[in-house]
Amino acid sequence: xxxxxxxxxxxxxxxxxxxxxxxxxxxxxxxxxxxxxxxxxxxxxxxxxxxxxxxxxxxxxxxxxxxxxxxxxxxxxxxxxxxxxxxxxxxxxxxxxxxxxxxxxxx
Amino acid sequence: xxxxxxxxxxxxxxxxxxxxxxxxxxxxxxxxxxxxxxxxxxxxxxxxxxxxxxxxxxxxxxxxxxxxxxxxxxxxxxxxxxxxxxxxxxxxxxxxxxxxxxxxxxxxxxxxxxxxxxxxxxxxxxxxxxxxxxxxxxxxxxxxxxxxxxxxxxxxxxxxxxxxxxxxxxxxxxxxxxxxxxxxxxxxxxxxxxxxxxxxxxxxxxxxxxxxxxxxxxxxxxxxxxxxxxxxxxxxxxxxxxxxxxxxxxxxxxxxxxxxxxxxxxxxxxxxxxxxxxxxxxxxxxxxxxxxxxxxxxxxxxxxxxxxxxxxxxxxxxxxxxxxxxxxxxxxxxxxxxxxxxxxxxxxxxxxxxxxxxxxxxxxxxxxxxxxxxxxxxxxxxxxxxxx
Numbered sequence: 001x002x003x004x005x006x007x008x009x010x011x012x013x014x015x016x017x018x019x020x021x022x023x024x025x026x027x028x029x030x031x032x033x034x035x036x037x038x039x040x041x042x043x044x045x046x047x048x049x050x051x052x053x054x055x056x057x058x059x060x061x062x063x064x065x066x067x068x069x070x071x072x073x074x075x076x077x078x079x080x081x082x083x084x085x086x087x088x089x090x091x092x093x094x095x096x097x098x099x100x101x102x103x104x105x106x107x
Numbered sequence: 108x109x110x111x112x113x114x115x116x117x118x119x120x121x122x123x124x125x126x127x128x129x130x131x132x133x134x135x136x137x138x139x140x141x142x143x144x145x146x147x148x149x150x151x152x153x154x155x156x157x158x159x160x161x162x163x164x165x166x167x168x169x170x171x172x173x174x175x176x177x178x179x180x181x182x183x184x185x186x187x188x189x190x191x192x193x194x195x196x197x198x199x200x201x202x203x204x205x206x207x208x209x210x211x212x213x214x215x216x217x218x219x220x221x222x223x224x225x226x227x228x229x230x231x232x233x234x235x236x237x238x239x240x241x242x243x244x245x246x247x248x249x250x251x252x253x254x255x256x257x258x259x260x261x262x263x264x265x266x267x268x269x270x271x272x273x274x275x276x277x278x279x280x281x282x283x284x285x286x287x288x289x290x291x292x293x294x295x296x297x298x299x300x301x302x303x304x305x306x307x308x309x310x311x312x313x314x315x316x317x318x319x320x321x322x323x324x325x326x327x328x329x330x331x332x333x334x335x336x337x338x339x340x341x342x343x344x345x346x347x348x349x350x351x352x353x354x355x356x357x358x359x360x361x362x363x364x365x366x367x368x369x370x371x372x373x374x375x376x377x378x379x380x381x382x383x384x385x386x387x388x389x390x391x392x393x394x395x396x397x398x399x400x401x402x403x404x405x406x407x408x409x410x411x412x413x414x415x416x417x418x419x420x421x422x423x424x425x426x427x428x429x430x431x432x433x434x435x436x437x438x439x440x441x442x443x444x445x446x447x448x449x450x451x452x453x454x455x456x457x458x459x460x461x462x463x464x465x466x467x468x469x470x471x472x473x474x475x476x477x478x479x480x481x482x483x484x485x486x487x488x489x490x491x492x493x494x495x
Contacts (some may be wrong), residue, residue, distance in 0.1 A: 005451065007268060017264045017348065019451055024413035029317075047433065048264040048348035048413075065267070067299060082350065084336070089351035091298040092335030093330035 002031035008053060010066035011035075015050040015082050017064075022051065028079075039079035050082040062087050109285055109473045112245035113252070117208025120180040121248040123406050123471045126151045126422055127237045128185045129229060130173055133158040135190035136225075139216060143188070143229040149240075150186075150233050151421045155488050158195035162492045170195050172375035172488045175402025177204040177211070178423045180252075183240035184210030186232045191217040210236045211266045212489070245473070251286035253471065254378055256405030256423060258292065259359050260393050262340075263347020263413030267358025267452035269430025269459070275364035275413040276460030277467060278384070280368070286382045290405055291363045292389040292396045295339055297323045299353030300360045307368045309383075317371050320388045339391055347414050347431075362411050374489055375402035393418045394487035398424070407470055409463065415441040419478035421486055426476050428463055443477045 005020040011033030022028065022045040029038045030053055037053050045051055050064070055093045056076040070087045080086075114122040130153040131140040137154035144152035153176050157169045177185040177200060185204045189197025201213035212232035216225035255278045259266060281287040297304050301321040308314035328335045339352040349355045369383040375398075378385050387403060389396035393416065400408060401423040408425045410418055415438035419425040429435050432447035444466050446459035470476055478484065 009268070017268065019265075019268075046348070048431070050264070050348060050350070064354055064358040065300075067353070067357055069299065069357065070351040083348070083349055084345055087350045089334075089336060089353060091325055091352050092295070092339060094329045094332045095334040097329040097332070 002036045006030045006051070008032050009064060012066050014052060014054050014056055015062060015064050016053050017050055018045050018047060021045070021047050041079050042077075043081055045081050051081050052076045052078050052080050052082050054078050058081075065066050109250045110247045111250055111253075111273050111468065112191060112473070113248040113471070114183065114243055115246055116180060117250070118178070120404065121252040122179075122181040122183070123473075124181040124422070124424065125183045125240050125243055126181050127233060127240055127424065128153055128176055128182050129233055130185060130187050130200070131155065131158075132178055132187060132189045132195045133175065133193045134336075135159075136188040136216060139214075139222060139225050139229055140188050142226055143186075146230050147233045147237055149237055151484075153421060153486055155486060157488055157490060159193050160495050161194065161490075162495060165313065166194050166490045168374055169488055170334075171373075172402040173200060174203050175375055175377065176422060178207045178209065179401065180404055180406055181422050182209065183243065184236035184478075186212045186214060186229055186236065189213070189215045191215065210239060212236070238300055241368070250281065251382065253281060253285070253407075254288040254290060254403070254405040255281050255406035256290050256397070256400040256403070257362050258393060258397050258400065258408060258410050258457070259362065259416070260410045260412040260416035260418040260427070261343045261347070261414040261447055262349060262355055262358060263431060264349060264358070265347075265429070265431040265447075265450055266411060269362045269456075270411045270413075270428045270446055271358065271362035272456045273428060273430070273444075273446050273459035273463045274362040274409050275450070276456065277409065277463045279364045279366055279368040280460070280464060281492065282382055284364070288378055288382055289363075289384045290378055290387055290400055291384075292387040292400055293359065293391040294386075294388050294404065294415060295312065295328065295352065296356045296359040296391045297321050298325065299356045304360060304363075304368070309367050309369055313368060313370055316388065317368070320371060324390075333378065337338065343414055370429055374399045378403045378405065387462060390489055392487070394485040395489040397423075397485070398487050399489060407467065410466070412441070417440070417441060417478070417483055419476075419483045419485065421484040424470055424476045425478050426463070426466055426470055430459070440477055440481055
């Protein structure tokens with residue numbers, strides 16, 4: 001039986017959202033479209049946070065709602081917590097805009 | 108078509124509240140406005156840091172927003188308070204309010220020869236209008252007159268999975284079954300979903316306008332030279348599990364459903380009369396987007412929140428819905444409708460929509476929202492350029 005508290009929105013997604021707290025060492029089966037997938041959880045994951053449901057290589061697209069929500073900044077093994085420490089955005093990236101002069105501001 | 112009990116206005120609009128607004132045109136009239144509103148029962152103070160030494164795009168935007176509040180369907184009458192001669196002109200604003208048939212008075216602190224006389228003039232004008240307003244009764248009105256505002260607030264990963272579905276269900280019920288209007292906003296929160304959103308436009312012109320405005324925001328944010336993460340998503344979004352602005356956006360767009368988009372309008376502009384869904388081009392900053400939607404004449408707003416939020420508005424009642432069971436428990440006074448049973452229990456999203464719809468029908472007929480009962484409201488006009 002897939003865990004109803006770990007939700008994959010679209011079948012092409014490579015992450016799932018935890019709707020309960022996940023504990024290190026758990027084995028979880030998630031529903032993915034008509035099928036299902038089983039992953040081991042290597043670290044605790046808070047309510048509302050995401051896990052990878054397959055191995056994701058550095059640079060690969062993170063897919064949720066069937067669309068890109070950014071790119072992996074490091075290899076993310078299946079079951080691992082997916083968040084700001086291992087994913088970056090492709091929008092509003094003034095830090096990457098080459099021809100932009102950074103405003104003189106104090107940090 | 109269904110009916111509700113509202114307040115008729117001479118300009119043909121119907122209010123769900125019968126407020127009297129006391130509006131400041133510049134920072135230097137704010138204290139007079141706040142003091143007058145402290146004295147007068149049921150007067151709503153509208154204060155802000157703008158209206159002086161602004162460039163024209165901001166002058167137009169500030170004026171349009173203040174006029175939107177002075178002529179809001181939920182407003183019976185208005186007192187405008189100016190400090191002196193300002194580029195956002197108090198007399199002109201009061202005259203434009205009066206053209207809608209609302210009682211309207213203009214007070215100028217310099218002309219009154221000082222703050223004490225200015226306060227006295229403001230209080231005298233407001234008390235007469237408040238007394239007249241109290242004499243008006245609710246009458247039967249058609250729900251097709253209503254505009255439903257929508258905003259997110261402290262979104263988390265539950266937002267797009269649960270409460271936004273109920274919000275979308277309710278706004279499309281007003282549009283499809285009752286002939287009303289809906290309005291959502293927060294253009295930077297379309298990042299990552301802009302193509303699918305633009306494809307919902309009723310024609311190519313509106314489709315391109317949506318894409319252009321999204322790209323304009325991306326360019327403005329890139330021009331800062333910094334990564335926008337931290338501002339979008341915010342730290343509380345990230346605490347709630349949202350990782351990037353794209354993830355926040357794809358969730359945020361769920362609250363707009365999937366029906367056709369009639370138009371994308373300027374910040375603070377009036378929503379056209381034709382039934383359907385509209386977008387207002389605003390930042391994702393909640394106080395600013397909600398203030399803009401309020402100026403459009405939206406009668407009420409559903410704030411679809413993840414972690415809970417105090418976000419609310421002075422003249423447009425805000426109904427807060429969450430699907431996060433922890434938020435509903437943690438911040439009960441920021442939760443009007445808890446639909447978390449649809450996310451982690453056995454209820455359906457149709458049930459969630461019905462829960463929200465029942466609350467909306469109560470609120471349009473006069474029930475105070477949680478934030479109205481708590482006396483909470485914010486007002487923040489989005490600014491475009493520099494002060495001068």
